[in-house]
Amino acid sequence: MATKKKRTPNVHNDSWVVIAAEPVVDTQKHESDPAFVRLRNPSTDAASLYMLSSDDVQLFEVKAFEEDFHSWFVGQAVQRDGRLLFVTPMDPLYLILPYLIKSGREGKFQPVDQVVMDEEFPACSRLLSCTRSLASLHHVAEEKEVGKLKFHRYSPEKTMNWLKKKVERTVLALKARNISVGEGVKSSTYIRVKSESDYHEEDYLRYAHGLISEYISEDLSKALFKHLQLPELTSPKETEPPSKKRKLSDKPVEAGEDYTKFNSADYARKPPKKMTAAQKSLAKVDKTGMKTMSSFFSPKGKAEKK
């Protein structure tokens, strides 16, 4: 049992388990198949995987559910990774925005097809074919029309208002879905005595801002934070009310217990007790009917009473 198992490196899989929105699967209407494309992730500035439906009509983001110790049985085969891919609709504007911001620094109105260009990710120009792209550019840019040509210039104010609306819509979705936005992790199967309505509007806003920040650059995220007039969190303690009423006295108040250690990131990750592998395997042994070591050293009368 104690033999060390070696993990072999993941072998390349040529099949995936995917949950996709209807329009992705519905290929009958169109001629070409939907395709995975690598595009610049606006939040990390690195490559991420997206999907464009046939004829580039709609953009989807690809998220993978990945947890250790999962595998699939697919038909008569075993698939090593237990990964589940989600292909969900996404607003292409999020991916176009970084290019607008970049060219916006020059302060000139430009045709958008000259703006959305990327040597590293040539597929980015296909974003402009999405039905929503051109029609929604006015949310984040000023428009000028000269003849039949349209020119755009990035507008920070418009963008902030657009993002604020996104946050507000996200808040509505969070409420409708009963997503726990408070501090600390709660199990969704845990039966709550208090209802979720105890959450403040601010908790929702903060959570939604965090979610939207997954789709924008860090600078934009900071700007949006200010725009939403969210108070800066100085200490994580302040998000929760003090558990006990403090007595009023002239004496300087001292903390009874130090809770701050629970807030540090590495506290949560650490197992409560560090045990060596040997101790762990010992802990698993069924000890019924066995005497404890200490019982051999205690006075006899006591041991027998047990």
Place this chain on the structure above:
Amino acid sequence: MDLSSFEIDNSVSCRLASQIPDVCRTEDCCLGIDEAGRGPVLGPMVYGICFCPVSKKQELKDSKVADSKTLTEAERENLFQKLDEARSYVGWALQILSPNTISTSMLQRTKYNLNALSHDTAIGLVQFALDSGVQLREVFVDTVGPAEKYEEKLSKRFPGIEVTVRPKADSLFPIVSAASICAKVARDRVVKGWNFAEDLGEVDTDYGSGYPNDPKTKAWLLKYLDPVFGYPQFVRFSWSTAQTLMDSKGVIVHWDDDEEDGEKAAQRQNNKSMLSYFSASAGGNDQNPTHQTHRFFSERRLKSLDTL
């Protein structure tokens, strides 16, 4: 002995019992407990109880049920026949613990070892006799683990019954011998006619005694090892014989309660292993180490991909 109720589903634990003789409901009775098939890597473990009125002890002794281990299979069948003929005063009950039950008990998250499983099965059978109205006064048991502890456990569990736990009880007390015959006969029959739930085609039933040191058993285990699934349910997966073979010949399967060392464990515990400092690029996968995914995604184990 009608084994059909076990053979319908041989993946679970199953109880078989004789008719309860009327005298056992009115007269003080003695009861013996013994098991068959504790050691083999193949097939079920069978627990048996046998009971009769204390006054009939001598008659049981005269039928020479003693010392079952020295008997051949034919002799055991013969003696079981005799017990069956004495059904007016001898009753029996069996608990067949399928190999699958044994595997899953011993390999579950909170380990349930074979001794505990044996004790609980024995207790269950004694309780069954009591529930059926058998007037139990004496219980004789062949020991599993330290006799004293076991005796104390059973005495506490069944106050008012005199419990005797002895090693080799099956050769000391005829009622235990009788129980051991019932258990062994049932095990022999079940193993011989094992219904494989798996679709194995024509199964080679020449698996020898089923004990790990039997070369025939070993050869059979090698032959029927599936790299992905391991063995048919006929095999006790918790036996080290089976485990060693699966570890060396099968695909490696990781469970989240496996002990693990090295890189992976270190990663999970959020500390770096020494090795990572020597590898080409530390954390080469994260393009942006400062970026922390929002907890909506991290709590749901969702992440972006850069390739498929």
